[in-house]
Amino acid sequence: MLDLVNTFISWRMKKRFHQIELFLRHPHEVQQELLLAQLHKARDTKWGRHYHFSEIKRYEEFARRVPLHTYEDLEKEIEELRQGAENRMWPGKIKWFAKSSGTTNSRSKFIPVTQEAIEGNHFKAGKDLLSIYCHNFPETKIFSGTNLRLGGSTFGDAEHGSFYGDVSAILIEHLPFWVEMRSTPNSRISLMSEWEEKLEAMAHTSMKEDVTSLAGVPSWMLVLINRVLELSGKDNLHEVWPNLELYMHGGVNFTPYRPQYEALMDKPLNYLDTYNASEGFFALQDQPGVNELLLMLDYGIFYEFIPMEHFNGTHSPTVPLWEVERGKNYALVISSNAGLWRYLIGDTIRFTSLKPYRIQITGRTKHFINTFGEELIVENAETALSRTCQAHQLRIKDYTVAPVYMEGRQRGAHEWLIEFEEDPRDQSAFAQDLDRELQKVNSDYEAKRYKNMALSPLKLNLAQPGLFYQWLKAKGKLGGQHKVPRLSNDRRYMDEMLKMNL
Numbered sequence: 303m304l305d306l307v308n309t310f311i312s313w314r315m316k317k318r319f320h321q322i323e324l325f326l327r328h329p330h331e332v333q334q335e336l337l338l339a340q341l342h343k344a345r346d347t348k349w350g351r352h353y354h355f356s357e358i359k360r361y362e363e364f365a366r367r368v369p370l371h372t373y374e375d376l377e378k379e380i381e382e383l384r385q386g387a388e389n390r391m392w393p394g395k396i397k398w399f400a401k402s403s404g405t406t407n408s409r410s411k412f413i414p415v416t417q418e419a420i421e422g423n424h425f426k427a428g429k430d431l432l433s434i435y436c437h438n439f440p441e442t443k444i445f446s447g448t449n450l451r452l453g454g455s456t457f458g459d460a461e462h463g464s465f466y467g468d469v470s471a472i473l474i475e476h477l478p479f480w481v482e483m484r485s486t487p488n489s490r491i492s493l494m495s496e497w498e499e500k501l502e503a504m505a506h507t508s509m510k511e512d513v514t515s516l517a518g519v520p521s522w523m524l525v526l527i528n529r530v531l532e533l534s535g536k537d538n539l540h541e542v543w544p545n546l547e548l549y550m551h552g553g554v555n556f557t558p559y560r561p562q563y564e565a566l567m568d569k570p571l572n573y574l575d576t577y578n579a580s581e582g583f584f585a586l587q588d589q590p591g592v593n594e595l596l597l598m599l600d601y602g603i604f605y606e607f608i609p610m611e612h613f614n615g616t617h618s619p620t621v622p623l624w625e626v627e628r629g630k631n632y633a634l635v636i637s638s639n640a641g642l643w644r645y646l647i648g649d650t651i652r653f654t655s656l657k658p659y660r661i662q663i664t665g666r667t668k669h670f671i672n673t674f675g676e677e678l679i680v681e682n683a684e685t686a687l688s689r690t691c692q693a694h695q696l697r698i699k700d701y702t703v704a705p706v707y708m709e710g711r712q713r714g715a716h717e718w719l720i721e722f723e724e725d726p727r728d729q730s731a732f733a734q735d736l737d738r739e740l741q742k743v744n745s746d747y748e749a750k751r752y753k754n755m756a757l758s759p760l761k762l763n764l765a766q767p768g769l770f771y772q773w774l775k776a777k778g779k780l781g782g783q784h785k786v787p788r789l790s791n792d793r794r795y796m797d798e799m800l801k802m803n804l
Contacts, residue, residue, distance in 0.1 A: 322430060325599040326658045330624045337361060337604040340639060348390045349643060361622050365606070370616040370635065370644045373411050380412055385462045392416055392641030400469035400580035402783065412466055413580040419640040420476050422602045424469070427583035430598065431550060431574060434588050439572065444514040447545050448486040452504070452518030452526055454782030455495040468782035469580045470518075486511045497780035505529040513543040519553035521700065522781055524562060525771070531566070540568035552576035553783050555663070555680070557593075557688045561697045562723065577663060580783070581647045582638050585661055594660040599623075602639030607632035610650060613667065620644075628653050631679075633667050650679070669789050673705040674714050674756055676747040678740070680788050686739035687720075694732055697723045700770040703789050704796035706761060715758040716740075719799055721765035733762035766803055773799050 325332040341364070345356040358364050373380075379390055380399070388395040392414070399412040436442055454468020456475055465472075474492050482489060487507040494500035509530050516523060527539055536542050549563065549571055556575055563571065577585035577595050582603050585595035597605070606620040610631040620635055634649045636642060648668060651661045665680035672678070683703060691698060699721040706715040718736070726732040737760045741748035750756040770786050787795055 322433070329599050329659060332599050333604060333623050334361065336600065336602070337364065337637065340602070340604065340637065344392055344641070346389070347393055347641075349641075353643075364637075365620060365644075368644050370618065370620070370646060371642075372616060372646050375616070376642075376645075380414060383414060384412060384459065384464050384466070386464070390641070391643065392418075392639070396641070397464050398472050399464065399466040400472060401466045402469070402580035411580070413469075414640045414642070415469065415472055415580075416640045418602060419582065419638065420473065422639055423582050424473050424578070425476075426601055427576070427578065427586065427598065428473075431576065431586050434586065435548065435572075435574060438588075438590050442547065443545060444548055445484065447512035447514030447543075448484055449515045449517055450486050450504075450508050450511070450513045451492065452516075452523050452781075453492055455493050455500075457495070469578075470782065486513065500781070501526060501529060505533055509534050509542055511543075512545055514545045515548040515550065516546070517550045519783055519785065520551050520556055520559040520563075521554060521785060523549075523551070524559065524699075527566060538568040539566050546571065548572045548574065550574045550576060552578050554785050555684050557684055558691070558698050558701075561691070562699070565697065577661075579647060579649070581636060581642060581645065582640065584634075584636075594654040594662050597659040597661055599659070604637040606635035606637075606644065607651075608635060608646075610667075616646070623659065626653055626656070626659075628656055631664055665789070668791075669787060671703065671705055671716060671789050671791055673707070673791060674750050676744065676750050676757065678703075678716070678744055678747055678789065682740065682744045682747070683789060685743050686736060689739045690732060690736040693735060694726055696726060696732070699723060700765070700786050701788070702770075702786055702795060702799065704793045705791065706758075707793075713754060713756060713758045715761055717761045717763065717796060719763045719765050719769075719796060719803070721767070721769055725764050729762060729764065733760060736760065736762070763800065763803065765799070769799060769803055773802060776802075 338359070341350070341355040341358050344350045350356070353368050358367060383390055383396050384399055386395070396414045396416055398415040400415050402411045402413055451470070451474065453470030453474050456465055456467030456471045458465050471493055474489055477485070487504050491500060491503045491507060494503065504526060530542055531539065534542050540546060551573065552575065556573065560573070572590065575587040575595060576583070583598070583601060584603065585597045588596040605623055607626050608618040608620050610633060612619050613633055618633070626632065629652060631650055631652050634647055634651055636645050636647060638645070646667070648666050650664045650667060652664050654660050654662055662681070670677065670679045687698070687701065701718060701720040703716055703718050706717050708714045737751070740760070741751055747757070774780055774784060774786065790796065
């Protein structure tokens with residue numbers, strides 16, 4: 303019976319793959335039609351009337367009439383939506399809001415999540431992810447078992463009739479029954495609000511299931527599967543789940559985590575990377591083993607891009623999809639079926655291909671280090687760290703980087719705090735090699751390091767076991783999509799962590 307279920311679902315998923323080919327053949331037309339359709343739908347909203355959506359017929363007119371926005375620009379409007387206001391940025395009343403802090407900022411964001419976004423963006427992406435997987439692996443058996451999903455929690459505002467929580471939890475709340483039947487644990491456990499209690503319940507429940515696929519943020523999924531191994535007494539995850547074949551991940555760069563996952567398996571696992579956020583689902587990996595993501599163009603999101611060399615917040619120039627260049631670094635701007643119009647989500651990407659449009663995530667507009675003109679982005683840091691770990695045969699759990707400011711005649715530097723699975727035998731050698739790799743991937747950093755003229759060699763601190771977990775716990779940021787900030791242009795996070803690293 304299970305084989306019949308697997309065969310039927312796989313067949314349905316493969317049929318959807320042919321529909322994806324439409325935007326692959328006609329990307330510009332699909333994006334332009336999507337923009338006009340959404341402007342038409344929102345024409346009678348407060349924003350639609352203010353910016354005369356009904357009169358806009360071309361992208362250039364849209365970009366001229368509607369200004370760029372950040373969350374701070376929309377905060378008052380969104381708060382009124384949470385209190386019951388209707389027909390503001392999108393037709394009708396919005397009941398669900400994805401609570402997001404980006405990384406660990408104390409000030410939370412509440413991103414509107416409309417029914418159109420749930421069905422036409424997030425759920426559509428989930429189907430496409432599986433459709434592409436079935437296309438690439440036609441002999442898959444993932445539908446014979448269950449999917450272990452790891453998400454956050456939701457909370458209600460009884461006074462105003464609205465709800466908020468991690469976007470993954472909002473999706474679990476709306477899953478159709480047939481998906482819920484193929485998922486573990488059940489929604490009651492999945493949506494528990496106390497992270498450590500939920501982790502225990504998830505581990506005890508899922509280890510009894512025939513888990514064939516995993517879905518969740520790599521850092522938190524590692525915590526869960528290590529607990530499963532601890533409880534089961536097994537040496538690797540395939541001894542617990544012999545039919546496990548796929549891990550769908552997103553939220554953070556997977557490269558630093560991959561060696562840890564491979565060490566926990568008895569046979570190769572297939573990995574599918576995704577680019578999803580509270581604001582929407584944007585891209586997914588459509589080619590096995592390739593480190594780039596296909597930008598999905600029919601998910602109710604119209605894309606614009608700011609060349610990073612001209613980035614100036616909401617005063618930045620933008621280009622549409624049909625004007626982007628391969629290899630350039632862009633800040634991402636979206637107009638979505640959640641009512642976000644020309645919204646800067648804070649991420650930066652680079653196009654690796656224009657036929658079709660494939661991207662790599664390069665970092666955040668606010669998460670970089672440029673204290674000394676070195677312009678170090680997350681992509682640089684993770685490439686250098688991955689190479690150095692490979693050379694030293696080490697695996698990391700987490701890390702963060704901050705500047706060391708110049709004082710008097712003392713030069714500046716970068717300070718790293720890394721939690722290893724096993725600490726380096728030679729900490730100094732690891733630090734020197736990491737510094738050299740950073741110079742290889744970032745010419746500005748190399749220039750500042752030349753003869754120690756502007757920057758001294760990086761400083762490496764070893765984090766005690768569980769430091770980042772305890773830091774997140776102290777901030778009430780366990781589970782969900784919360785993550786440690788990789789690069790900070792100031793020392794606030796670093797100094798907090800060093801005080802705990804005693």
